[in-house]
Amino acid sequence: MNYEVRIKEILESSIRMAGQREKISCSFFEEYRKKNGFAKIVESDRSIYIRMYGEEPSKIGLQKIRFWRLGHHLPKNRAEALALGQALELEWDDLDTFLKEHCLMRGIEVRKNHAEMFEELFPEYLCQITDERLQQLNITPGMQEQQKCHIFYSDALDCIRMEEKSRRLCYWQHMYSRGFSGEFRKYFIKESVLSRETVMRVLILLMMPDLNVDILNGHLLELGYGELNEKRRQEGYVDAAVLGIFQLYEKMRSKDRGKDREMMKYILRQYDTLAAGMIGDAKLQRKLRFMKFRSIGNDTET
16 A cells, blocks of 8 residues: 555544544543432532532633543643542542543653653664764764754654755754754753653654654653553544554564664654644644644744
């Protein structure tokens, strides 16, 4: 099968999955309702709000609980997610699952900090940068460590839709990567909070072309995040797209690491180009363009 056809099929399938999101309560909310004997869902939502905030909810407050229950929105931070889990009377294992699977945040068990992991992965990543690539990026050999933000930024550009002329200009003119430098520094600060989607795209860039689903899942679990799961009610359609792209890459790879690295970036770029062109809904497009950093490509894409 032509790989471009397969990329389109992967995207179309993920879009269908996103449109078929079930309008039923998250199982943890439903279990709370049954355990506490509430006949109506609104009574259960009211009880959860009171347990979280210690006061009667307004209409907006009830709506917030409803949106969390249906997965339309997520808690804004880990503290709020933990408070919600505790209001649902979740104990250790269930709370861990709730944080990872429903809230898409780190669970209770975290074996390694993201900053520590990225520091370990970066030397090998930089070792893969050829002299030809350094010349393309206007970087003097031996300056890879000092210019690692620009190198990473340029690889990220290779995975998203962009006019080739603009891409080459961003390679050569380092001023373009400065807008990304603040976000980049956060990756190496232990106290910084990164979303699962950000961690996933950083890992993909750092570990290609040797990355596969098992390796990516292993690193996500080590950092306390849930592994890829297309059956997840909360954004399972995004995981389905990532899994589909990895399966295609495995079929296409040649075992030549240089060629495979470029092939993986090309597949990701073709996917992102289709996603940007096919999806009209801004929120869905942002989710399914899973290689698109928010601070990259905004001013240069077509």
